[in-house]
Amino acid sequence: MTEWKGQFSGALQGARKVIRSAADWRSSWAAIGQEAPTAPDFKTHFAVAVLLGERRTGGYRVQWLGVGPAGGATVVKYKEMKPEGMAxxxxxxPYAVKVFPLEGGDIRVEEAED
Structure with missing residues (x-):
């Protein structure tokens, strides 16, 4: 699996983190409050963790929009999706963690605007 997500991370504040080492992988999962899955090969991949922080209802989630080059860096874009209908x-x-192929250079994580 290369993506994990859930509704209960325990993280009250929002955060986003680029994960480039096994130590970062373990500490990121500790912040989420779950046991770390098997780490990817960080020689060829990196991961991004997005924690949305506390929300008053269910139904919020992270939608990954894509990854690509921009201004000499690799940019990972995501959007916070809000509840639709009953929640x-x-x-x-809510949180999401996803693994991406490593292209080299700087990595930025950006939230897309509505």
């Missing part, structure tokens, strides 16, 4: 009436802390 779980509970406090949630």
């Amino acid at each position: 779980l009436q509970a406090v949630t802390q």
Whole structure:
């Protein structure tokens, strides 16, 4: 699997992180509050973790929009999707982690504007 997501990370504040080492992988999963899955090969891949922070209902999620070069860097874009229709009436802390091929150079994570 190259993508993980869920509604309950325990992270009250939003955060996004580029993960480029096994140590970062373990600490990122500790911040999410879950046991780390098997780490990818960081010689050929990197990962991005997006934690949306606390939300008042379910239904929020991260949608990955793509990855590509921009201004000499690799840019990963995502969007926060809001609930549609009925949603779980509970406090949630949505998160997503995804692995991408490593192209080299700087890596930026950007939230797309509506």
